[in-house]
Each structure stands twice: as structure tokens, then as C-alpha cells.
Amino acid sequence: MSTVWLEMPIRRADSTGPKRRDPAATREKLLTAARREFADSGLAGARVDEIAARAGVNKQLVYHYFGDKDALYLAVLEWVYEEIRAQERKLNLEGLPPQQAIKRLIEASFDHLAAHPDFIVLLNDENRGGARHVRGSRKLEAMHSPLVSMVSTILSEGVRAGVFRKGINAVHLYISIAGLSYFYFSNTPTLSAIFGKDLSSPTARRARRKHVVDLVMQSLRP
Amino acid sequence: MSTVWLEMPIRRADSTGPKRRDPAATREKLLTAARREFADSGLAGARVDEIAARAGVNKQLVYHYFGDKDALYLAVLEWVYEEIRAQERKLNLEGLPPQQAIKRLIEASFDHLAAHPDFIVLLNDENRGGARHVRGSRKLEAMHSPLVSMVSTILSEGVRAGVFRKGINAVHLYISIAGLSYFYFSNTPTLSAIFGKDLSSPTARRARRKHVVDLVMQSLRP
Amino acid sequence: MSTVWLEMPIRRADSTGPKRRDPAATREKLLTAARREFADSGLAGARVDEIAARAGVNKQLVYHYFGDKDALYLAVLEWVYEEIRAQERKLNLEGLPPQQAIKRLIEASFDHLAAHPDFIVLLNDENRGGARHVRGSRKLEAMHSPLVSMVSTILSEGVRAGVFRKGINAVHLYISIAGLSYFYFSNTPTLSAIFGKDLSSPTARRARRKHVVDLVMQSLRP
Amino acid sequence: MSTVWLEMPIRRADSTGPKRRDPAATREKLLTAARREFADSGLAGARVDEIAARAGVNKQLVYHYFGDKDALYLAVLEWVYEEIRAQERKLNLEGLPPQQAIKRLIEASFDHLAAHPDFIVLLNDENRGGARHVRGSRKLEAMHSPLVSMVSTILSEGVRAGVFRKGINAVHLYISIAGLSYFYFSNTPTLSAIFGKDLSSPTARRARRKHVVDLVMQSLRP
DNA sequence: AATGAATGAGTTTTCATTCAT
DNA sequence: TATGAATGAAAACTCATTCAT
Numbered sequence: 010m011s012t013v014w015l016e017m018p019i020r021r022a023d024s025t026g027p028k029r030r031d032p033a034a035t036r037e038k039l040l041t042a043a044r045r046e047f048a049d050s051g052l053a054g055a056r057v058d059e060i061a062a063r064a065g066v067n068k069q070l071v072y073h074y075f076g077d078k079d080a081l082y083l084a085v086l087e088w089v090y091e092e093i094r095a096q097e098r099k100l101n102l103e104g105l106p107p108q109q110a111i112k113r114l115i116e117a118s119f120d121h122l123a124a125h126p127d128f129i130v131l132l133n134d135e136n137r138g139g140a141r142h143v144r145g146s147r148k149l150e151a152m153h154s155p156l157v158s159m160v161s162t163i164l165s166e167g168v169r170a171g172v173f174r175k176g177i178n179a180v181h182l183y184i185s186i187a188g189l190s191y192f193y194f195s196n197t198p199t200l201s202a203i204f205g206k207d208l209s210s211p212t213a214r215r216a217r218r219k220h221v222v223d224l225v226m227q228s229l230r231p
Numbered sequence: 232m233s234t235v236w237l238e239m240p241i242r243r244a245d246s247t248g249p250k251r252r253d254p255a256a257t258r259e260k261l262l263t264a265a266r267r268e269f270a271d272s273g274l275a276g277a278r279v280d281e282i283a284a285r286a287g288v289n290k291q292l293v294y295h296y297f298g299d300k301d302a303l304y305l306a307v308l309e310w311v312y313e314e315i316r317a318q319e320r321k322l323n324l325e326g327l328p329p330q331q332a333i334k335r336l337i338e339a340s341f342d343h344l345a346a347h348p349d350f351i352v353l354l355n356d357e358n359r360g361g362a363r364h365v366r367g368s369r370k371l372e373a374m375h376s377p378l379v380s381m382v383s384t385i386l387s388e389g390v391r392a393g394v395f396r397k398g399i400n401a402v403h404l405y406i407s408i409a410g411l412s413y414f415y416f417s418n419t420p421t422l423s424a425i426f427g428k429d430l431s432s433p434t435a436r437r438a439r440r441k442h443v444v445d446l447v448m449q450s451l452r453p
Numbered sequence: 454m455s456t457v458w459l460e461m462p463i464r465r466a467d468s469t470g471p472k473r474r475d476p477a478a479t480r481e482k483l484l485t486a487a488r489r490e491f492a493d494s495g496l497a498g499a500r501v502d503e504i505a506a507r508a509g510v511n512k513q514l515v516y517h518y519f520g521d522k523d524a525l526y527l528a529v530l531e532w533v534y535e536e537i538r539a540q541e542r543k544l545n546l547e548g549l550p551p552q553q554a555i556k557r558l559i560e561a562s563f564d565h566l567a568a569h570p571d572f573i574v575l576l577n578d579e580n581r582g583g584a585r586h587v588r589g590s591r592k593l594e595a596m597h598s599p600l601v602s603m604v605s606t607i608l609s610e611g612v613r614a615g616v617f618r619k620g621i622n623a624v625h626l627y628i629s630i631a632g633l634s635y636f637y638f639s640n641t642p643t644l645s646a647i648f649g650k651d652l653s654s655p656t657a658r659r660a661r662r663k664h665v666v667d668l669v670m671q672s673l674r675p
Numbered sequence: 676m677s678t679v680w681l682e683m684p685i686r687r688a689d690s691t692g693p694k695r696r697d698p699a700a701t702r703e704k705l706l707t708a709a710r711r712e713f714a715d716s717g718l719a720g721a722r723v724d725e726i727a728a729r730a731g732v733n734k735q736l737v738y739h740y741f742g743d744k745d746a747l748y749l750a751v752l753e754w755v756y757e758e759i760r761a762q763e764r765k766l767n768l769e770g771l772p773p774q775q776a777i778k779r780l781i782e783a784s785f786d787h788l789a790a791h792p793d794f795i796v797l798l799n800d801e802n803r804g805g806a807r808h809v810r811g812s813r814k815l816e817a818m819h820s821p822l823v824s825m826v827s828t829i830l831s832e833g834v835r836a837g838v839f840r841k842g843i844n845a846v847h848l849y850i851s852i853a854g855l856s857y858f859y860f861s862n863t864p865t866l867s868a869i870f871g872k873d874l875s876s877p878t879a880r881r882a883r884r885k886h887v888v889d890l891v892m893q894s895l896r897p
Numbered sequence: 898a899a900t901g902a903a904t905g906a907g908t909t910t911t912c913a914t915t916c917a918t
Numbered sequence: 919t920a921t922g923a924a925t926g927a928a929a930a931c932t933c934a935t936t937c938a939t
């Protein structure tokens with residue numbers, strides 16, 4: 010009874026009608042549901058109905074909060090990019106010795122994809138469509154990664170310190186680091202089917218992580 | 232030459248009528264059109280109507296020749312996989328010195344994706360769907376790549392010859408070689424947008440190719 | 454009266470706009486239209502487009518309210534069965550002398566089919582399909598007719614009263630009463646064509662009704 | 676060996692190519708297949724493809740031999756009507772005492788439907804369509820049943836002999852005899868479902884047959 | 898803010914029928 | 919006679935989006 014007394018007034022406080030109104034929460038539920046649906050089914054395959062159902066809210070609210078399906082997709086893209094940037098900001102590579110810095114970068118890239126496998130699949134449609142949404146987004150425009158210039162600095166330092174060979178392009182190294190993990194995560198199903206061997210097990214994943222770190226680190230030797 | 236002389240007049244002779252009957256050609260036109268449409272729009276986004284229109288044939292023939300949209304998609308997958316295998320068969324790595332063999336493999340992987348950029352995008356949906364079609368295909372089951380065991384052999388030889396370091400896993404090296412090119416091609420649009428610089432130009436592509444070869448070759452040094 | 458005064462003006466006031474919202478009415482319009490279309494064309498021959506057109510509503514609403522064509526067909530079946538049961542409930546055979554009771558039952562059966570000739574034709578497809586829908590319907594499961602047991606009681610009373618002969622099975626008598634009318638209504642077109650004589654005229658129908666009553670009543674004599 | 680010698684030349688005689696040509700057989704196979712398909716699925720639900728597949732011949736032959744789907748349906752109708760007439764011709768009721776004659780007629784009606792349950796279901800669509808095909812068929816026009824006049828004669832004789840009551844209409848008695856069996860066979864699935872009891876078992880069928888004979892015979896008593 | 902009804906354009910698939918050989 | 923390819927119209931069902939409350 011006390012629970013009832015404690016909770017009911019709170020609930021009623023911001024809701025006179027039968028349905029609680031919580032715009033921020035509704036928006037977030039929609040965004041989360043959309044992220045899952047887009048990851049599961051792609052942009053074309055995703056269903057607005059399904060997103061609303063997953064969020065447990067009325068379909069019309071998709072249009073109320075986001076405008077249309079495309080804009081919702083963009084909102085999801087912005088969200089996952091922001092996640093990446095947040096993770097990058099937490100890396101604190103500046104003070105580290107070059108080799109440690111690169112190693113940490115590789116591991117962080119791998120771990121981020123491991124933790125957010127939907128990032129890959131969300132980007133696929135965007136790439137097929139020529140990055141239509143990304144290019145049209147002011148938010149994403151302002152979200153340029155600081156990592157490339159950071160990698161550039163680290164490489165220079167490493168060369169100066171005699172631990173890295175010369176002539177490595179920072180942009181391409183960054184792409185390589187991303188690609189070595191990305192491809193593994195994105196293509197595990199077909200690779201597993203073709204090789205007839207499960208590449209998604211924890212053991213296989215640990216082996217892959219080590220392989221990627223080794224490959225890049227060894228390739229940087231002078 | 233004689234074949235041409237013998238066949239062409241015959242074909243032309245009665246190709247005055249509006250419609251020629253050529254089941255094999257029709258099937259192939261559909262397959263080609265489907266490959267394009269699936270690459271452009273994905274499995275969910277592809278339109279059977281559009282495929283038929285691109286092929287210039289009646290829509291019903293999709294069902295006549297392939298059964299349904301999914302089966303057509305599988306046929307396209309089988310085609311692109313067969314292309315990859317054909318390319319692999321032509322590599323002739325056996326007689327080469329280990330370093331040359333790996334180099335050729337890397338370059339061929341890159342060049343194949345450059346020549347067939349749709350391969351990537353065709354696989355995206357398949358991977359999102361857990362390789363549903365690939366796993367259900369007997370043709371693909373019988374199409375296991377010989378390359379992994381070949382890479383394994385090359386690595387051993389390289390180690391014995393003192394040109395490669397020890398402890399490199401052949402499966403993961405194969406995945407890495409593929410991934411370093413794959414990710415570049417698949418994510419060029421978003422990467423270009425994010426980096427604010429066109430990565431798809433011929434110059435950029437040549438630079439990427441060189442980078443990938445260098446990265447892998449350097450990483451293999453003892 | 455006050456209700457009327459209060460509501461009617463309101464409804465009329467804003468019914469100037471093109472579309473009024475009335476889910477229940479929409480559902481019913483669809484059901485009525487479906488009943489006609491299924492009766493006219495059968496389950497396979499009925500067109501969802503036509504049903505929507507007859508109802509004057511959007512086709513999608515068929516799926517919105519009923520799920521699919523089959524479920525709509527089931528809803529129609531449930532409706533006509535409910536009609537039959539309602540009619541049976543109104544018969545009040547309990548207090549009547551046995552002969553009057555049976556006579557009223559026969560006449561009511563005939564008259565119901567005369568008033569609802571579509572019942573027959575709606576059941577045809579269902580019987581061809583092995584009563585697939587009826588067996589899957591909880592509503593119909595709960596709608597068992599009380600008439601068989603009632604006929605059983607009436608027969609016993611009639612035997613006890615010396616007006617009916619012994620040994621008549623209630624289920625089969627019920628089926629016979631139904632069948633004698635059913636077949637006439639269901640096969641009038643072919644019978645008329647074959648006999649070269651219109652069996653559907655009011656005169657012919659009255660004659661048939663009398664014949665059926667006589668046949669059954671005479672057969673029950675001790 | 677002798678069998679081969681006897682049969683092969685005959686078969687080869689009229690077929691030089693790889694496919695045996697036997698127009699009459701092909702036509703009959705199509706007709707049989709069509710009868711099954713129309714019985715299973717109705718006129719609207721039947722598929723020309725399925726009919727050809729069941730017959731094991733090319734679909735085009737349906738059009739070659741019958742014109743179109745409707746004409747094929749009519750051919751099936753003519754076939755089943757001819758079967759009924761053939762059975763009626765074999766009855767030989769003329770010489771029998773009135774009661775025996777009627778009894779034999781009832782039993783034969785019941786047994787014919789038991790042996791050819793598809794007759795019912797084939798007629799359903801025809802009746803729904805207002806006997807469109809039957810009325811347009813010259814063959815069926817010429818196939819009027821002799822039974823009605825025969826029943827008329829039998830009834831008169833029975834009245835004269837004092838075994839039948841007066842005032843029974845021959846057409847309606849004929850319809851009743853047919854209907855008492857017809858309805859049982861046509862509606863067994865729904866009746867079984869509604870009554871919650873299998874009416875199609877051999878035992879149930881025997882009981883029904885006896886009931887029908889009794890009902891009619893008792894009703895004829897003076 | 899939130900709901901569910903309603904819409905119209907599309908999407909895959911089916912089907913009777915015709916064509917070319 | 920027989921075959922399989924080809925066609926066009928339509929069928930059931932879907933879906934993003936808007937409307938009315």
C-alpha cells in the first residue's frame with residue numbers, strides 16, 4: 010500500500026490523463042528502437058510500424074519527433090557517430106609513447122566494434138547510398154575525428170624515436186586499423202559459412218584481436 | 232571466324248520479327264540486371280519491377296527462371312562468388328617465391344574489388360541476414376576457397392626460407408588481406424565525407440593499393 | 454430525446470468535412486460487403502478490391518480490421534452462423550405439442566434459407582476445404598446448436614404421445630430437415646436448367662415448402 | 676519379350692519422335708486432372724498450371740483441346756452428368772413393384788454420390804454462377820433425365836396399388852431424394868465440426884443411408 | 898503529446914492465355 | 919501434336935505517411 014501511495018502521486022504529478030507524457034523518454038525509446046530495427050533490417054528493410062512497436066509507442070510519434078523515416082535514420086547515424094567520437098575522446102593518446110598509443114588505438118577500435126556491432130551494419134546502407142545522409146548533416150560535419158591528425162603526430166614521433174618506419178600515410182593507417190576489425194565483424198556470417206568454421210566465438214574473437222594488433226604493430230617496425 | 236560467318240546471318244535472317252527466343256540470354260539478362268539492382272539498392276530495396284525493366288523482359292520471367300526474389304538474389308551471390316573463385320584459380324601462386332606469392336595475392340584481392348565493387352555491397356545484406364542464403368546453397372558449399380590452405384603453405388615456406396616471421400595464422404591473414412581492401416571500397420563514401428576528401432579518385436586508389444601491399448608485406452618480416 | 458438533440462447537431466455540424474470517423478461502421482460495411490462478394494464469387498473468386506469498393510472504403514482497412522482475406526471470410530461465416538443460432542433461439546419449441554414443434558422447425562429452416570440464400574453458397578467453399586475455418590474458430594466452437602438435443606426431446610415426446618414412430622435418429626432428422634430445403638435452394642439453377650422449368654418462382658417455392666413439410670411429417674407417422 | 680514385341684511396334688507406329696503422341700489419351704488425362712482440380716479447388720480456385728501438371732502434359736494442350744478454362748470446366752460438367760445418366764439408365768426400374776422401384780432409386784442416388792463425391796462440389800460453382808455453363812451446353816440440353824417421368828409413373832402405380840398416398844409431386848420427390856443424400860455428402864465437414872462428431876465414417880454413412888431410405892419410404896405410406 | 902483510423906501508391910507474386918518453335 | 923517461353927492484367931498484401939480526435 011505504501012508503494013502505491015508513494016508512486017501514484019508522482020505519476021500523476023506530470024500526467025492528468027491516463028497516459029503518461031514524457032516527450033524526452035518517448036523520443037529516446039523511438040531512437041533506440043529505430044537503431045535496432047535499422048541494424049536488423051537496413052534502411053529499406055526497416056519498418057516504421059515495427060520501430061513504433063518496438064518502442065511501444067504510437068507510430069505517428071515517429072513523424073511527430075523526427076519528420077520521416079529518413080530523418081530518423083539520420084538521427085540514428087548521428088547517434089552512433091557521436092558514440093565513436095566520445096570513445097575517441099576518452100582515449101588520451103597524447104602523453105603515451107608512440108607504440109603504446111597505436112596499440113591502444115587498435116585495441117580501442119576493435120573493442121568498440123565488438124561492443125557496438127550494429128555500427129557496421131548501420132553504415133552499410135549509408136555507404137551504398139553514397140553517404141547521402143552523412144553529407145547532408147550539419148551535426149556530422151562538425152564531428153570530424155581528431156584522430157587522423159593525432160595518428161599523424163604519433164607516426165612522426167615514432168619515426169623520430171626510431172620505432173616506426175618512414176613513409177606511412179596517417180589516413181590510410183587509420184583506415185587500415187578500422188578495416189582490419191570492421192571486415193571481421195561485418196563479414197563473420199559469410200566467412201564462417203564459407204570457411205565452415207565459427208569465427209564469432211569468444212576464442213576466435215580474441216585470436217582476431219591479437220592478430221590485428223600484431224599485424225599493424227609489426228608492419229610499423231623500421 | 233567461320234563460326235561468326237555461319238551464325239550471324241542465321242540470327243539476323245529471322246531476327247526481323249519482333250521477338251527472338253533465347254532462354255539462356257533472357258536468363259542472363261535477368262541475372263545481370265538483378266546484380267545491378269541488388270548492388271544499387273540491396274536485397275530489401277531492390278525492386279523486381281526494376282530488375283525486369285533493366286533486363287528488358289517481362290517481370291514474370293523472374294519467377295519463371297528463378298522462383299522468387301530471394302532465389303534470384305542467391306543466384307547473384309553464387310555468380311559473384313564463382314567470379315572470385317575463378318580469379319583465385321588463375322592466380323597460380325604455387326611456383327612463386329613466398330614473398331611474391333603473397334604480394335600477388337594482395338594485389339589480386341585489391342584489383343578484384345576494384346573491378347567488381349558490387350561484390351561488397353551484395354554481401355552486406357547477406358551478412359546482415361546471417362548468411363541465410365549462402366548457408367542454404369549447395370553450390371556455394373562446394374565452392375570452398377583453396378586459398379586459405381595455399382596461404383598456409385606459403386607462410387610455412389616463407390618461414391623456412393627466413394623471409395617471414397613465425398606465428399601468423401593463415402585464416403586471419405587471409406581475412407586481413409581481404410579486409411584491408413574491402414573496407415576501403417565499401418566505406419569510401421562515408422570516409423570521404425568524414426575526412427572531407429575524395430578517397431575514390433584514381434590517385435587515391437593507387438595510394439591505397441600501395442599502402443595495403445606495404446602494410447602486409449612489412450608486417451610479415453621476421 | 455435530449456440525447457438526440459444534443460448529438461445530432463454536433464454530428465451534422467462537422468460532418469460537412471469529407472470523411473467521418475466511425476470504426477465500427479467501417480468494420481460493418483466491410484463485413485457486409487464481404488458477405489455479398491463471398492456469396493457471389495466464393496472464397497477463391499472473391500476480390501479484396503471488390504469488397505473494399507462495395508464497402509466504399511480503402512482496401513487496406515480489410516487488413517487493418519481483419520488481418521487477411523481468410524480471416525474476413527471466417528468473420529462472415531461466424532456472422533451467418535450466429536444468424537442461424539439467433540433464429541433458432543427465437544423458435545420456442547419447448548412448450549409446443551411434438552407435431553407442431555417439428556412443423557415449426559421445418560418451416561423455420563426453409564424460411565431462413567429463403568431469407569438468407571447466401572448462407573448456402575458461403576458454406577460451399579468451407580465444405581470443400583474440409584471446414585478449415587470453422588474448425589479453427591473458437592467462436593463457432595462455442596456456438597453449438599441446441600436444436601439436436603431439442604429434436605431428440607421432441608421425438609421422444611412424440612413417440613410417448615403416440616404421434617411419431619419409434620427409431621428415428623435426431624441428428625439425421627435434423628440433417629434431413631436442413632437438407633430438404635438446402636438442396637432446393639442451392640441447386641435451383643442447375644435443376645431448373647435440367648428440368649427446363651423455373652423452380653425459383655414464388656409459386657414453385659411455396660410448393661416446395663409444402664412438399665418438405667409434408668414429406669417429413671408424413672414420414673414421422675407411427 | 677513377347678510383350679515388348681507386341682507393344683512396342685504399336686506404340687512406335689504412331690510416333691516417330693521422342694514423345695508419344697496420343698491425342699485421345701492426352702485429352703482424357705487432361706479431363707481427369709481437371710475434374711480433380713475443379714473438385715478440389717472450385718472453378719475460380721482451380722489452376723490451369725496445376726491441371727496440366729496433374730495430367731503430366733503441357734499447359735498449352737489445355738487450350739489446344741478445350742479452348743479455355745471455362746470450356747474445360749464445362750467438359751467436366753458434361754462428363755459427370757453423363758455418368759449420372761448412365762447410372763440412371765442402368766437402374767431398370769420399369770418392371771419393379773412401386774415400393775421396390777423407389778427404394779432402389781433412393782439407394783442408387785445415395786450410392787452414386789458416395790462413389791462420386793466430387794459431383795456435388797463440381798456443381799456448387801455452377802449453381803452459384805446461375806448454371807451459366809449448363810444452360811449454354813447443347814450436350815446437357817439433350818441429356819434430360821428420364822427419371823422424373825419415371826418417378827411420376829411409379830407414384831401413380833403405387834397410388835393405384837394402394838401402397839403410396841396421393842398428392843405427391845414427382846419433381847419434388849426426385850429433388851428430395853437427391854437432396855437428402857446430397858446435403859449429407861456436401862456438408863459433412865461443417866456438420867461434423869459443428870456437431871463435434873465424425874459423420875463421414877463408414878458406420879455413420881451406413882446409418883445415413885438407412886435413415887434416408889426409411890424417411891422417404893415412410894413418408895410415402897398412404 | 899498521443900492514439901488509431903484512414904489513405905494511396907506500391908510490391909511481390911499469380912494466373913490465364915498466347916507465341917515461337 | 920507438343921513444348922516451354924513469354925505476356926499483361928490483376929491479385930493479395932504492404933508500407934510510409936496523413937488525418938481526426
